[in-house]
Amino acid sequence: MLPLTSLAASLPATVPFVGPEAQERAMGYPFSARLGANENAFGPSPKAIAAMAEGAAEIWRYGDPENHDLREAISAHLGVDGARIGIGEGIDGLLQVIVRLFTTSGTPVVTPHGAYPTFVYHVNGFGGQVITVPYANDFEDIDGLLSAATHSDASLLYLANPDNPMGTWHNASEIERLIERLPPDCVLALDEAYIEFAPDSAVLPAAFEHPRLIRLRTFSKAYGMAGARIGYAITTSEIASAFDRVRNHFGVNRVAQVGALAALADQDHLEGVKRAIMSSNATLGAIATDHGLVPLPSAANFVALDTGRDGEFCKRLTTALATAGVFVRMPGVAPLNRCIRVSSGPPQLMEAFEAALPDAIAAAEAE
Numbered sequence: 001m002l003p004l005t006s007l008a009a010s011l012p013a014t015v016p017f018v019g020p021e022a023q024e025r026a027m028g029y030p031f032s033a034r035l036g037a038n039e040n041a042f043g044p045s046p047k048a049i050a051a052m053a054e055g056a057a058e059i060w061r062y063g064d065p066e067n068h069d070l071r072e073a074i075s076a077h078l079g080v081d082g083a084r085i086g087i088g089e090g091i092d093g094l095l096q097v098i099v100r101l102f103t104t105s106g107t108p109v110v111t112p113h114g115a116y117p118t119f120v121y122h123v124n125g126f127g128g129q130v131i132t133v134p135y136a137n138d139f140e141d142i143d144g145l146l147s148a149a150t151h152s153d154a155s156l157l158y159l160a161n162p163d164n165p166m167g168t169w170h171n172a173s174e175i176e177r178l179i180e181r182l183p184p185d186c187v188l189a190l191d192e193a194y195i196e197f198a199p200d201s202a203v204l205p206a207a208f209e210h211p212r213l214i215r216l217r218t219f220s221k222a223y224g225m226a227g228a229r230i231g232y233a234i235t236t237s238e239i240a241s242a243f244d245r246v247r248n249h250f251g252v253n254r255v256a257q258v259g260a261l262a263a264l265a266d267q268d269h270l271e272g273v274k275r276a277i278m279s280s281n282a283t284l285g286a287i288a289t290d291h292g293l294v295p296l297p298s299a300a301n302f303v304a305l306d307t308g309r310d311g312e313f314c315k316r317l318t319t320a321l322a323t324a325g326v327f328v329r330m331p332g333v334a335p336l337n338r339c340i341r342v343s344s345g346p347p348q349l350m351e352a353f354e355a356a357l358p359d360a361i362a363a364a365e366a367e
């Protein structure tokens with residue numbers, strides 16, 4: 001018999017996301033518009049691409065396991081002590097490190113119901129006990145989360161600001177209020193994957209520090225480097241050094257390291273991408289409105305489009321869009337799943353979505 005641990009044996013053999021590639025293989029043809037994973041089709045800085053191309057020739061070397069240069073660059077960019085920065089294989093990789101540090105069999109943790117699923121995936125992998133709190137009017141419910149964390153004695157509270165899948169956000173003052181009331185033995189994992197798109201009022205000062213706060217950021221979204229797998233945490237030096245106890249020390253590849261360095265140095269490119277995304281979000285909103293859907297306000301590179309129907313309708317709509325070559329996703333649970341979630345992107349992708357939408361709605365209504 002395969003000697004899986006009883007924990008591993010109890011887990012489903014699935015990962016949180018079915019990739020668009022798997023869908024393409026099943027359909028037998030590629031998507032023409034890839035708008036389901038909040039990838040940034042505007043792409044990375046040309047300087048990052050050049051640095052990675054050059055870095056490829058040195059791929060025979062291991063990367064620096066301390067990620068020294070990138071940590072120093074992020075430290076200088078944010079004005080935060082480098083000892084407070086931890087680098088990892090994207091936020092997803094960092095979440096695994098965090099969950100491993102703070103949960104074991106039976107440890108309670110709290111997250112919004114229907115939030116970004118990778119946190120829960122890792123908690124399940126370490127046998128933690130997941131407690132979920134419903135959204136309140138499409139916003140993560142700060143008071144509900146606090147109350148659940150307090151009553152369950154949770155070791156970790158996870159939420160994203162801005163949120164995925166809804167795109168909504170809280171002001172920094174609300175997040176500060178949450179941090180002030182954090183139970184004394186609870187660590188807050190604040191996922192800031194979309195923070196570059198958020199209004200200033202939603203962003204905690206970079207140097208903001210609390211002994212049990214971990215902020216997670218990535219080069220996957222605004223910096224357009226999802227395939228490179230690199231992200232960072234801003235936390236305390238104590239927590240950052242705790243990462244070193246369990247992290248995959250050569251996990252960040254050296255091409256991603258040099259790419260991230262060059263991307264960070266090209267803030268002009270980032271500003272241009274941010275403007276293009278905001279304009280694309282407005283286009284998505286207009287397309288949705290033209291076809292009877294309601295765009296939710298978004299501080300991210302996607303928009304949740306409220307169909308006013310239920311999850312079954314949205315599933316049919318998502319499938320019909322896929323059949324037409326347009327990859328989008330939808331939230332997993334009610335009542336969020338009355339929406340589909342569409343990533344923003346260059347005009348030709350928005351046009352592909354617009355072209356496919358009316359027939360897809362008709363198909364979803366017909367069934």
Ligand SMILES: *Cc1c(COP(=O)(O)O)cnc(C)c1O
Pocket residue numbers: 038089090091092093116160163164191193217218219220221226229230231
């Ligand atoms: C996309 C996304 C991530 C994944 O980030 P990586 O750095 O690519 O692992 C994490 N959290 C949220 C909320 C996301 O939407």
